[in-house]
Amino acid sequence: MKIVVDENIPFAQQILSQHGEVVAVDGRTMQPQQLVDVDALLVRSVTKVNQQLLAQANKLKFVGTATIGTEHVEQNYLAERGIAFASAPGCNAIAVGEYVATALLAATEYRYQSLVGKTIAIVGAGNTGSQVAKRAAALGMQVMLYDPPAAEQGTLANSVSFEQVLDADVISLHVPSTKNGKHPTYHLFNQQVLSKLTPEQILVNACRGEVIDNQALLEFAAQGKSPLLVLDVWEGEPTILEPLVKYAFIATPHIAGYSLEGKMRGTSMVYQAMCQALKIEANDLSEQLLPVPEFSQITLKGELTDSQLTKLTQLVYNIFADDRRFRQHGASPSGFDKLRKFYPQRREFSALQVVNQHKQANLGALGFNIQENK
């Protein structure tokens, strides 16, 4: 069996080579001739899987994307060809939740404010939005969910109105990128919507760049009229609107979901799906391949202040290091992809065991691994 994988799928070589030849290729520049006689293809979000790419894929039986987003894969075309498909729903949702929580704590410290009692509107109440909601609630925020598709399907009891979203202290975007259907998200935050926001608000985009009209955002930001911006995703990646970077409080190269655990779950989920589709027995080594974290335990002797909580999150995930690297090296197309390819090992909060002498309920809800000290 021959399997082609994006070279940025961690652990793929070790896990898949049990089943045949594994060829790792650059996902951004993958070519049709690389798929001749290939049985399975595993990609990430940067590979457009369409008729053109699969023109010479004469043996292909399975395509998997080790990501949550699926808009880069023409699923109808795969179905027409009888090629099985799987994605990895929710695989890196915890990482996105931790990214947003860390960013919000940093932002409010910068503004000498507290998050307690502030409102957050979460646009898209799926896997990533729910992880953000849980952490925002743990930080004392009032959470509002905006998800008309879920409300119509009856899976969400209370979806607030779009006007309520625009009034929230924090707006955090967690929708897929869609241009069609009843609730398209392309430029959901367009010039008209952005004109209603104020510099006192915080706007987070950790879903897809094109959900915000970046050119319109730049114009408001350049006039000092935009909210405080936390931008992980950009229109046109990897060729982004570079002048926007300097106006963001936090700017990162689409790495919100890049925890090692999140990537590992993505690999594991598509591996399992591949084995099922190709009717082979799975031997998932991913958990075993996860390295021991550099840190392991911290003992808290007193109640944490807001500032100490901010530091605790940054001890595990140094969001400012990501931001710094991006501003220094990442805004050009090659810089953007390079930072993503050579992203340092980032662990989830659960990798840190917190020995907690003063019960602080929110630490567990934030994702830390709590050990009560009796």
Ligand SMILES: NC(=O)C1=CN([C@@H]2O[C@H](COP(=O)(O)OP(=O)(O)OC[C@H]3O[C@@H](n4cnc5c(N)ncnc54)[C@H](O)[C@@H]3O)[C@@H](O)[C@H]2O)C=CC1
């Ligand atoms: N920055 C990063 O590293 C990452 C970005 N993502 C992006 O985030 C997106 C969301 O991920 P998940 O939450 O896991 O997906 P999900 O599918 O679990 O949830 C998405 C939610 O958005 C809702 N939605 C769709 N259109 C909407 C609209 N017009 N207004 C409000 N809500 C709408 C859906 O009903 C659904 O509940 C992914 O599609 C992906 O593009 C995901 C993971 C990592």
Ligand SMILES: O=C(O)C(=O)[C@H](O)COP(=O)(O)O
């Ligand atoms: O899972 C998703 O959806 C994401 O946005 C991924 O975190 C993107 O990572 P790459 O596939 O672009 O490496």
